[in-house]
Amino acid sequence: MQKGPLEIRHLKKIKDYDIYVGNMEACVCLRYKAGETILREGMPMEYLLLIISGKAKVCSSTKEGKDLVLCYYVSDGILGDIEMMMDTFVAVSSVVAITDFECVGVPYKKYASELKQNLAFLNRVGKELSFKLLQSSQNCVFTTLYSGEERLCAYILQTSYDDIFCETLTDVSCTIGTSYRHLLRMLKQLCSDGVLIKKENGYYIADRRELIARAQYLADEYK
Numbered sequence: 221m222q223k224g225p226l227e228i229r230h231l232k233k234i235k236d237y238d239i240y241v242g243n244m245e246a247c248v249c250l251r252y253k254a255g256e257t258i259l260r261e262g263m264p265m266e267y268l269l270l271i272i273s274g275k276a277k278v279c280s281s282t283k284e285g286k287d288l289v290l291c292y293y294v295s296d297g298i299l300g301d302i303e304m305m306m307d308t309f310v311a312v313s314s315v316v317a318i319t320d321f322e323c324v325g326v327p328y329k330k331y332a333s334e335l336k337q338n339l340a341f342l343n344r345v346g347k348e349l350s351f352k353l354l355q356s357s358q359n360c361v362f363t364t365l366y367s368g369e370e371r372l373c374a375y376i377l378q379t380s381y382d383d384i385f386c387e388t389l390t391d392v393s394c395t396i397g398t399s400y401r402h403l404l405r406m407l408k409q410l411c412s413d414g415v416l417i418k419k420e421n422g423y424y425i426a427d428r429r430e431l432i433a434r435a436q437y438l439a440d441e442y443k
Contacts, residue, residue, distance in 0.1 A: 221250060221252050225249065246327050260314050264311075268326045268328050269324070270298060272323055290313060318381055369406055374435035410431075
């Protein structure tokens with residue numbers, strides 16, 4: 221993780237959220253490389269994060285160390301809003317960068333009380349939380365109503381970077397609600413059909429159009 225001073229574009233993001241804290245110098249720009257952990261479940265949080273760019277997965281971990289992916293953030297949104305509204309300074313989930321990830325860090329403990337008295341900011345937080353609730357409901361529909369192949373293809377589209385899918389397969393099977401063996405069978409079939417090509421570092425998307433077609437409910441989003 222690299223920490224640096226704010227630039228003009230970062231100040232614009234802060235103002236977009238109607239944040240007007242006393243000392244802007246306390247806010248920082250945080251940059252993470254793909255694969256770095258941004259927040260770790262159960263650990264203290266130093267900053268409320270306003271996302272500038274990048275893609276990260278939000279996970280909940282089991283005692284056995286398995287990760288269940290809850291959702292994805294792409295280029296926009298807040299991390300830490302749930303914790304702030306719950307009056308806790310401990311992360312309720314883990315966040316890991318999938319691509320290079322940039323955000324503005326607003327010191328959490330220092331400004332939490334001030335931010336919670338800011339009606340315009342709270343309205344924005346309310347919209348963010350409503351979106352997350354809707355996304356959670358859609359994830360339940362996703363798990364219940366769609367086939368294993370549709371869920372897998374959608375997941376590959378969401379998590380691939382530079383057309384390479386390299387997630388931990390045991391975690392993938394938990395996230396999409398299928399057995400590890402069935403996941404391997406589906407990946408083998410996608411390779412046999414020419415949709416994927418197995419590489420040393422994961423699976424390469426050879427036929428993106430067909431992959432989108434097989435992830436029916438996400439087709440429009442990834443065209």
